Amino acid sequence: MDRSIRKNRYGVTWRKVRVNWELYLFLLPAVILLFLFHYLPMYGIQIAFRNFKSYLGIWDSQWVGLKHFERFMNLQMFPILLKNTISISLYSLLAGFPLPIILALALNSTNGTRFKRVVQTVTYAPHFISIVVIVGMINLLFSPSTGILVTILKSLGLQDGNLNILLDEGSFIHLYVWSGVWTNLGWNSIVYLSALSGVDPALHEAGIVDGATKAQRCFYIDFPCIIPTIVMLLILQTGTIMTVGFQKAFLMQNSMNIGASEVISTYVYKQGIAKAQYSYSTAVDLFNSVINFILLISVNAIARRMSGNSLW
Amino acid sequence: MKRILSISLALALMLSCAAALAQDSELPISQEPITLTAWVLDVNNVGIYEDSVLWDWLEEKTNIRIEVTSFSMSQQEALQLRFATLDDLPDIGLRLDMPEELLGDATEGGYIVELTDELLAEYAPYWANFLNEHPLADKLIRGMRVGLPNCDYVEYVGNFREQLLINKTWLDELGLEVPTTVSEFTAVLQAFKDNAGVGSIPESVIPFYYQWDHRISGMFDILGFWGITVTQTHWLAIDDGQVVFQGINPDIIEPLKYLQELYALGLTPAESFTDDRSMSIARTNSEEPYIGFFTSYANPNPDDYLAIAPMDTQTGVSPVIRKQEFTRTGTNDFIIFSGNQYVEESLALIDWIASNAEATANFQIGMQGYFWDYDENGLIKPYDTSAMSTEELRALDPYCGFGNFIAGIRADDFYAQYNDIGYENPIHRAWLYENVYKSYIPEGETNYIAASTGDDDLDLRRTDLANDIFNLRSTTLARWITGQGDIDAEWDEYVQKMYDIGLEEYLELCQMGYDTLNIN
Numbered sequence: 001m002d003r004s005i006r007k008n009r010y011g012v013t014w015r016k017v018r019v020n021w022e023l024y025l026f027l028l029p030a031v032i033l034l035f036l037f038h039y040l041p042m043y044g045i046q047i048a049f050r051n052f053k054s055y056l057g058i059w060d061s062q063w064v065g066l067k068h069f070e071r072f073m074n075l076q077m078f079p080i081l082l083k084n085t086i087s088i089s090l091y092s093l094l095a096g097f098p099l100p101i102i103l104a105l106a107l108n109s110t111n112g113t114r115f116k117r118v119v120q121t122v123t124y125a126p127h128f129i130s131i132v133v134i135v136g137m138i139n140l141l142f143s144p145s146t147g148i149l150v151t152i153l154k155s156l157g158l159q160d161g162n163l164n165i166l167l168d169e170g171s172f173i174h175l176y177v178w179s180g181v182w183t184n185l186g187w188n189s190i191v192y193l194s195a196l197s198g199v200d201p202a203l204h205e206a207g208i209v210d211g212a213t214k215a216q217r218c219f220y221i222d223f224p225c226i227i228p229t230i231v232m233l234l235i236l237q238t239g240t241i242m243t244v245g246f247q248k249a250f251l252m253q254n255s256m257n258i259g260a261s262e263v264i265s266t267y268v269y270k271q272g273i274a275k276a277q278y279s280y281s282t283a284v285d286l287f288n289s290v291i292n293f294i295l296l297i298s299v300n301a302i303a304r305r306m307s308g309n310s311l312w
Numbered sequence: 313m314k315r316i317l318s319i320s321l322a323l324a325l326m327l328s329c330a331a332a333l334a335q336d337s338e339l340p341i342s343q344e345p346i347t348l349t350a351w352v353l354d355v356n357n358v359g360i361y362e363d364s365v366l367w368d369w370l371e372e373k374t375n376i377r378i379e380v381t382s383f384s385m386s387q388q389e390a391l392q393l394r395f396a397t398l399d400d401l402p403d404i405g406l407r408l409d410m411p412e413e414l415l416g417d418a419t420e421g422g423y424i425v426e427l428t429d430e431l432l433a434e435y436a437p438y439w440a441n442f443l444n445e446h447p448l449a450d451k452l453i454r455g456m457r458v459g460l461p462n463c464d465y466v467e468y469v470g471n472f473r474e475q476l477l478i479n480k481t482w483l484d485e486l487g488l489e490v491p492t493t494v495s496e497f498t499a500v501l502q503a504f505k506d507n508a509g510v511g512s513i514p515e516s517v518i519p520f521y522y523q524w525d526h527r528i529s530g531m532f533d534i535l536g537f538w539g540i541t542v543t544q545t546h547w548l549a550i551d552d553g554q555v556v557f558q559g560i561n562p563d564i565i566e567p568l569k570y571l572q573e574l575y576a577l578g579l580t581p582a583e584s585f586t587d588d589r590s591m592s593i594a595r596t597n598s599e600e601p602y603i604g605f606f607t608s609y610a611n612p613n614p615d616d617y618l619a620i621a622p623m624d625t626q627t628g629v630s631p632v633i634r635k636q637e638f639t640r641t642g643t644n645d646f647i648i649f650s651g652n653q654y655v656e657e658s659l660a661l662i663d664w665i666a667s668n669a670e671a672t673a674n675f676q677i678g679m680q681g682y683f684w685d686y687d688e689n690g691l692i693k694p695y696d697t698s699a700m701s702t703e704e705l706r707a708l709d710p711y712c713g714f715g716n717f718i719a720g721i722r723a724d725d726f727y728a729q730y731n732d733i734g735y736e737n738p739i740h741r742a743w744l745y746e747n748v749y750k751s752y753i754p755e756g757e758t759n760y761i762a763a764s765t766g767d768d769d770l771d772l773r774r775t776d777l778a779n780d781i782f783n784l785r786s787t788t789l790a791r792w793i794t795g796q797g798d799i800d801a802e803w804d805e806y807v808q809k810m811y812d813i814g815l816e817e818y819l820e821l822c823q824m825g826y827d828t829l830n831i832n
Contacts, residue, residue, distance in 0.1 A: 051768075054396045054414070055421020071772065076780040076813045144582030146516065162582045167794060254586045255524055255790040258783055271779060273389070276396060276411040277772075 048283035068283030104192030123186025135251040172260040195229040231309040239296035242288040340375035349402035405647035425648040427457040436663035459647040460719035468745035473636040474607035480618035485511040504604035519604040523592040548760035559785040614739040633752040646719035679711035691731035763825040777818040
C-alpha cells in the first residue's frame with residue numbers, strides 16, 4: 001500500500017478519535033473489561049496443551065501437545081457426544097430462530113396496544129424463570145405415572161398406563177428444544193421488534209396507498225427491513241452451534257435418555273471439572289470453540305457474499 | 313458368680329480410669345494457646361460445624377482452638393476452584409470431598425503435608441498403629457498419605473448398608489403376614505396396589521419405590537435376594553481377591569426379570585428412573601407414608617415401617633445383604649496444609665481425639681451430657697434420641713457430633729468402653745443387625761474399593777472406560793426393566809458390546825488399583 005495513503009488513513013482515524021473523544025471515552029471501560037476478562041486470560045488456554053498442575057502453575061506445567069485432544073477424540077462416546085451436541089443445536093436453531101421473527105412481525109402488525117403488551121409480558125416472562133425451575137416444571141408435567149399431563153389424559157380416557165416421554169430417548173431432544181423455544185421466544189423477539197420500530201412509516205403509507213394488505217406490508221416492507229438484523233443474529237447463533245447449555249441437559253438427564261442427553265458440556269462437567277481435570281476440560285472446550293469459530297467465519301463469509309450483510 | 317462379676321466390673325472400671333488418666337497426661341497438647349483455621353464441606357447442610365460447642369470443649373482440654381469455615385453444597389464447586397488456586401488455604405481441612413487429582417497435586421506441590429510413616433509414628437502413634445493394622449483404611453493417593461480417614465468398625469454400621477423397610481401398618485390393616493419369599497413379597501406389593509384408597513393406604517400408593525441405579529434407596533438389595541453383591545454404581549465386587557463386574561454376571565438375569573415383572577405389574581413406578589436424589593428423599597421421608605416398600609440406611613418412620621429380612625427366592629440360592637465399606641473411600645477427613653505453623657500439635661490433636669474414648673464419643677456421637685454419658689460401669693452410654701422430635705433434635709445442634717466429617721477411629725478400643733444401647737432397641741441398626749441381617753452377610757471381602765493404579769495415564773484411561781461401561785450398563789438394564797427390550801435375546805450382544813468397549817482392560821486397571829491397597 002502507498003505510504004502516503006496509509007499515512008492519510010491513520011491521520012483520518014486519529015482525527016475522528018480527537019473529534020469524537022467523548023464517545024471513545026464512553027467506550028473505554030467496556031474495552032478495558034473486555035481486554036482484562038476476555039483477551040488477557042487467553043494465555044491460559046495453553047493448559048489445553050499441558051498437563052496442568054496447580055502447584056506448578058501454567059508455565060511450568062508439562063507440555064503434552066495434543067494428548068488431551070486425542071484422549072477426547074478416542075473416546076467411545078465421542079461420536080455420540082458430537083452427534084447429540086450438533087443435533088440439539090441445529091434443531092434449536094431451526095425451531096427457535098424463525099419463531100421470534102414471526103412473533104415480532106405479528107406483534108408489530110397488531111393495532112391493539114393493550115393486547116400487544118399482554119402478549120409481550122406473557123412471552124417475555126418465561127425467560128426469567130431459572131433453568132432449574134423449568135426442568136422441575138417439565139418433570140411435573142411429564143412425569144410418567146403421576147405427571148399433570150398423564151393425569152389429564154387418563155381422566156379423559158385417552159391414556160392407559162404410563163406416559164413414557166421422560167423415559168424415551170427419542171423424546172429428549174424435542175423436550176429440550178421446545179422448552180427452550182417457550183422460554184426464549186418472547187425475549188429473542190425484542191431485537192426484531194426494536195429493528196421493526198426503525199422501519200420508515202412512509203413505506204407503510206405508500207403500501208397502503210398501493211392497496212397492499214397487512215400481510216403484504218409485513219412480508220414486503222417489514223421483513224426485508226429486518227433482514228440485516230436476522231442475518232447478523234443468524235451468524236452469531238451459528239457461532240454457538242457446538243455449545244449446548246450444560247445446566248438444562250444435565251438436569252434433564254436420566255438413565256433412560258443418556259444416549260441422547262449426553263452432550264459435550266455435560267461430559268466435560270462430569271469427567272473434567274468435577275474430577276478437577278482442568279487441562280482436559282479446557283482442551284475439549286477449545287475443540288468446541290475452534291469449530292464454532294470456523295463456522296462463524298464461514299457463515300459470515302457466505303452471508304456477505306449472498307446478502308451483502310455480515311458481522312464484519 | 314456374682315462375686316466374679318463384681319470383681320471383673322471393678323477391674324474394667326479401674327483399667328478405663330487408668331487409660332483415661334494415661335491419655336489425659338498428654339494434655340494440654342499445646343502449652344501456649346493456639347488457633348487453627350479449618351474448612352469443612354457441609355454435605356448435609358446441617359450448619360453445625362462453625363458454632364459447635366465441641367470446639368470450646370476441645371480448646372479447654374488441649375489449648376487448641378479450631379476456627380471452622382463451613383461451605384454448603386451449593387458452594388462445593390467454588391470451594392474446589394478455590395482449593396485449586398492453592399492460595400489462602402486454612403491450617404487443616406476436615407471433610408472436603410475434594411477430587412483425588414487436586415489432593416494429589418497439592419501434596420506433590422508441598423501445599424499439603426504428606427503424613428509419612430515417620431511423621432505419624434512420632435506425633436500420631438495411635439493412628440500409625442491403626443493404619444498399619446488396617447491397610448484397607450490406609451488409602452494413598454499417588455503413593456502419598458494425604459489425610460486421615462474416618463473409620464467405624466462396628467459391625468452394624470459397616471456390615472450392612474440398607475434396612476429393607478415394609479409398611480407394617482398396611483400389612484396389619486390388610487391382615488397380611490410379613491413376606492419371607494419373593495412370591496409372598498410380590499403378593500404383598502400387589503395387595504398394596506389393589507387396596508389403594510382403603511384404610512390408610514392412599515390412592516397414590518407406590519407399592520415398591522427405588523431410585524434406579526443408586527446405592528441409597530436403590531434396587532441393589534433386590535439383586536441380593538439372588539445372592540448377588542452390588543454395592544455401588546460401578547457394579548464391581550470382589551470375589552476371592554479378584555475384581556469382578558456384576559453387570560455381565562448371568563446371575564443378574566433373574567433379578568432383572570423380576571424387576572421387569574414388578575414394573576409391568578405397576579408395582580414399581582416409572583419415576584424410579586427419572587427422580588433425582590432430592591425427590592427420592594422426599595418420597596421416602598414423606599410425613600404421610602405412601603410407599604409400601606423401600607430400602608434405607610435409617611428407618612425414617614419406625615411407627616409405620618418394619619425392617620425385614622431379604623426374601624428367599626426358593627431357588628436354593630442364599631440371599632445376601634449389602635455390606636458397605638468400614639472406611640470412606642476418601643481420605644480427606646483430616647488434612648494438614650503446609651501453611652500450618654503447628655503441624656506436630658495438629659497431629660497430636662487428632663491422635664488424642666482418636667485414642668481418647670471421651671473425645672471420640674464427643675466428636676462422633678455428640679457432647680457428653682447431651683448425647684451420651686457414663687453408665688454405672690463407667691462405659692459410654694448414648695442417649696436414646698429416637699423418640700425426640702425434630703425441634704428437640706435441632707435444639708441440640710451446637711452439641712452434635714460430626715460423624716464422618718472429621719477423622720476418627722471407632723474400633724475395638726473404643727467399643728470396649730462403649731455400652732451400645734442399640735442392641736436393646738428393636739428399631740436400632742444394632743438390634744436389627746444382630747436379629748435380622750447378620751446371617752445374610754456375605755462371606756469374606758466382597759466390596760470393591762477404588763484406588764489409584766499409581767500411573768496418572770492409566771487412572772485417566774480407567775475413568776474414561778468406567779464412563780462408557782456405566783452408560784451402556786445403566787441404559788441397557790433400565791431398558792430391559794421397563795420392557796423396552798428382551799433380556800434373553802439381547803444378553804449375549806450386550807456382553808459382547810461390553811468387551812468391545814474395553815471391559816477387560818477396565819477390569820485389569822481396577823485390579824491393579826485394588827491390589828495396591830493390600831500391599832501398603
